[in-house]
Amino acid sequence: MPVTDAQLVLRIYRLALTARAVDERLWILGRQGRVNFVLTARGHEVAQITTALTLRPGLDSAWFYYRDLAAALALGVTPYEIFLGALGRASDPHSGGRQLTAHFSSPQLGIGSVSSVVAGGVPHAVGAAYAARVLGQDSVAMTYFGDGAASSGQTHEAMNFAAVHRLPVVFVCENNGYALSVPLEQQMAVASLADRAAAYGMPGCSVDGTDALAVHGAACDAVQRARNGGGPTLIEARVPRMLPHSSQDDDAYRSPEERAAVVAADPLPRLRGVLLDCGALSSGDADAEFQRIRAEVLADEDRAVAEPEPQPGRARRWLYADQAQ
Incomplete structure (x- = not known):
């Protein structure tokens, strides 16, 4: 991975370290029974961050799925907010403690409300892109989903509609090769998900999701194409899923050798190596950066734990627009 912008790679690395530190703490909180359900982003961080950084927070829109913790951080969601939501605290700015972990919603940052429904955000993103077209805005919508969601009917419908109308x-x-426990070869016959793009009449590319600059370059091209009226793009980022599907999954369907292989594909050591090789960081600086970020994340967790839980009488608040205040 030749480095053309060391500061960009350093920013990606810091965000990835933050996401990993938050993810590790959420996993532990889940094991302790203090967080009910955890879906990990581990292994996906670089692909999420590099794509999200091509957006303009609050001007473009992002439509995440339940694993997109790192992408949310890249757009401005804080670790403190993530812990508030995961712990179900009343001061959670995304849902007031009502949603599952990593189910964000921030109009200020352009983040649409995350749905637990598989592929739920895909048609929403297309709707947002269509609205931008009608309103004459130069906004781009970016939607994230897993390979399992790629097999959903609404994903196909959304892609076809977006291509027909050349939406941004x-x-x-x-x-990551698995729809929960179903391996990719049992979901589809194509060699690459990006091959499907041609059937819809849109560009498609498949990139190594652990290669920060490759993913960022593909996303920059796609966003520029969309903003300039060139229509949609499908990006397949091949990533390792380093942990089970969720905190409720035992991962027994993967062999010890396969689990070891995905752990070995961890994108963070690769990113650290790139920064060391280009001289953007020394080994000592990298270690200090890790310790600093970890300490900040732990402090954010402690602050969130100390916040009060929601009052039961407010459970039905915000069901309707007139209850917004």
Whole structure:
């Protein structure tokens, strides 16, 4: 991975370290029974961050799925907010403690409300792109989904509609090879998800999701194409899923050798190595950066734990627009 912008790679690395530190703490909180359900982003961080950084927070729109913790951080969601939501605290700015972990919603940052429904955000992103077209805005919508969601009917419908109308939307598939426990070869016959793009009449590309600059370059091209009226793009980012599907999954369907292989594909050591090789960081600086970020994340967790839980009487608040205040 030749480095043409060391500061960009350093920013990606810091965000990835933050996402990993938050992810590790959420996993532990889940094991302790303090967080009910955790879906990990581990292994997906670089692909999420590099694509999200091509957006303009609050001007473009992002439509995440339940694993997109790192992408949310890249757009401005804080670790403190993530812990508030995961712990179900009343001061959670995204849902007041009502949603599952990593189910964000921030109009200020352009983040649409995350749905637990598989592929739920894909048609929403296309709708947002269509609205931008009608309103004459130069906004781009980016939607994230896994390879399992790529097999959903609404994903096909959304891609076809976006291509027919040449809408400004970028489809980012985080392909970790499993739809929960179903391996990719039992979901589809194509060699690459990006091959499907041609059938819809849109560009498609498949990139190594652990290669920060490769993913960022593909996303920049796709966003620019969308903003300039060139229509949608499908990006397949091939990523390792380093942990089970969720905190409720035992991962027994993967062999010890396969689990070891995905751990070995961790994108963070690769990114650290790139920064060391180009001289953007020394080994000592990298270690200090890790310790600093970890300490900040732990402090954010402690602050969130100390916040009060929601009052039961407010459970039905915000069901309707007139209850917004």
